[in-house]
Amino acid sequence: MTAVRRAVADDVPRAAHVLAAAFAGYPWTDWVVPPDDRAARLTELQALYLTHAVRHGVVLVDEALNGVVALVPVDAPPPDDATWHAVAALHGDRLERLGAAEPPPPPPGAWTLAALGVLPAARGAGLGSRLVAAALADVGDVPVVLDTSDPRNVGLYERHGFVVVARADVPDGPAVWSMVRPVLRPAGSSAP
Incomplete structure (x- = not known):
């Protein structure tokens, strides 16, 4: 079992490849990323998103770089204009679809679990679960929100304290489940 660690900027190209491979065939990705050169587009999109997350959030990888998880605080600064233009170009005529599944407002102080992916060849050994647990421990006692368009992911996240909200x-696209892991409180503590 390899250790989980914080990613650095030099990890972004490989981590982007991992996420692109993990999201191949993912319902939301297939709907919002045009089919022509989808793998290349997805790798570039993930590199843009991961670069932002490394700067402003928490990105964890395992030592073998078979898996990656990225979280960003809801109040992180938005990506710069050049990044947004690149994102828009990569989504092409499907850009408008990004806003089709408006999630509920996040709780105050929330973080967003923006991406979790494991290379197909490394799945089934618990790496995704280890990454989620490590990321949640890293951000601490704060609410965390996420969206998923794969019903199989709902159970994984529920095992980590998330609930569907x-x-x-x-229409003409995938279902999207919005989930939140509420603030955790140690046993015996009282809510403010």
């Missing part, structure tokens, strides 16, 4: 059935 909404489901959006996108």
Whole structure:
């Protein structure tokens, strides 16, 4: 079992490849990323998002770089204009689809679990779960939100304390489950 560590900028190209491979065939990705050169587009999109997350959030990888998880605080600064223009170009005529499943407002102080992916060849050994657990421990006692369009992911996240708070059935697109892991409180503590 390899250790989980914080990613650095030099890890972004490999981590982007991991996420692109993990999201191949993912319902939301297939719907929002055009099919022509999808793998290359997805790798470039993930590199843009991961670069932002490394700067402003928490990105964890295992030592073998078979898996990656990225979280960003809801109040992180938005990506710069050049990044947004690159994102728009990569989504092409499907850019408008990004806003089709509007999630509920996040709780104050929330972080967003923006991406979790494990290379297909490394799946089934618990790496995704280890990455989620490590990332949640890293950000601490704060609410964490996420969206998933794969119903198989709902159970994984529920095992880590997330609950479904909404489901959006996108016309001509995939269903999207919005989930939140509420603030955790140690046993015996009282809520403010």
